[in-house]
Amino acid sequence: MGTATATASRPMRADAQRNYDRIVQVASDAFAERGVLTSLDDIACRAGVGPGTLYRHFPTRDGLIAAALGGSLDKLAGLSESLTASDDPGAALDDWMLALAEHLRTYDNLPESIAEAFRVDDSPLRNSCRPLTNTTSVLVDRAKKAGVIRHDVDYRDLFALVSSVAWASQRRGDSDADLKRMLALATGGIR
C-alpha cells in the first residue's frame, strides 16, 4: 500500500505530497513522544513547513491524528479479519477488546480525542474509527448469538467501556498487565 493522499479524488502535486508525508511522519513521532495535545506549530517547524501548510492539509488536529494513526489501524484491520472468522466468539471478543484498548493507548490523550470525535459529525478521526466500531458490533453480535454475553449490552457500551479503561490506565501509567487486569474487571459484568 502506497502513502495516503489528502482526498480520495486526485493525486497531489509532488511538492505537496512530500510536505504531506513529512508532516504525518513528524506528527506521528511527536504524538508518540508528547501526546496528541502537542504543539502543531512545533510539528510544522520540525517538518520544515510553515503553519499555514500544516493547516491547509489538516484543518483540524483530529485529521492529523487520524493520518498519523494510519499504520496502527491497518494492523487492527488484519486482526479484525482473523477474529471475525474465529470459532470461539467469546475469546474473539476478549482478544478484540484488548487490542482495541492497546490501540487507544497508542498516544497520550488519544482516548479523549476519540471520545470527543464521536460527538462531531464528519470528524476524520471518527471516520477512521468506523472499522473499529464495525468490528466491535460484529463480534458483540456473534458473542450474543453464542450466548456468552448478555443480550442487553450494546456494542457502543462496550466501545465506551474499553475506551474508559484505556483512558484510566493511561492516566495511571499502567503496564500492559495492569491494563489487561482492569479490562477483565471492567468487562466482567457483560457476561
Next chain:
Amino acid sequence: MGTATATASRPMRADAQRNYDRIVQVASDAFAERGVLTSLDDIACRAGVGPGTLYRHFPTRDGLIAAALGGSLDKLAGLSESLTASDDPGAALDDWMLALAEHLRTYDNLPESIAEAFRVDDSPLRNSCRPLTNTTSVLVDRAKKAGVIRHDVDYRDLFALVSSVAWASQRRGDSDADLKRMLALATGGIR
C-alpha cells in the same frame, strides 16, 4: 462552618479574604459553565482582581478546583457517614459508587484533573480527594467481609473504575440514567 482560609494556620487580611472568596465563587460558576479548563485570566477578571492575585492564592489550577469543590465534598462526607454505618454493605457500596461518579461529573473535565492530581504528590486536589478514597476503602473492606465482592479487588481499582465511567459518560453527554446503567455494567465484574 465559615469560609475557607488559604492555609490552616493564620487568618487572612480582610481584603485578601474578600478576594479569595470572590475568586472561589466566580471559579465555581465558571467551572460549572465551561469546565475546569476554562481561562484563569477570565476568572480573575470576573472576580475583579489581577491575574497575579489569583496566582498568589492558587499557584496551581488544581488548588482552585479543590477550593471550588468544597461544598460538594461536604455533602459527600455526610453520605459517607451514613453509608459506613449501614447494615447492607453491598447496597452501601453501590450507593457510594454512584454518588462518587456523580460528584466526578460536577464539572466538565474534572475526572481528567483528578486522575492527573493522583500522579502528583501534595496536589491540593489530590488531598481534597483523600476522604473519598478513604471511604471507598472502608466500604470495599466491609463488602469483602460480607462476601458480596471478590477479594482480589482493590479500592484503588474501584476508584479508577468509577472515574472511568464518570469520564466516559461525561464525554458522551450521558443522562443520569445512562450513568447509572454504565456504572452497573462496569462494576458488574467485581462480584
Next chain:
DNA sequence: ACCTGAACACCGTTCAAGT
C-alpha cells in the same frame, strides 16, 4: 495550485512597582 511567514488573539505565568 500550493507555500510562506507575518500578524492577531488568547492564555498562562512572572515580577517590578505600588499601597
Next chain:
DNA sequence: ACCTGAACACCGTTCAAGT
C-alpha cells in the same frame, strides 16, 4: 502583607504576498 497590571512566552489560526 497584599495587590496591580504590564510584560513575556507560547500557541492556534488566518491571510496577503509570493512562486
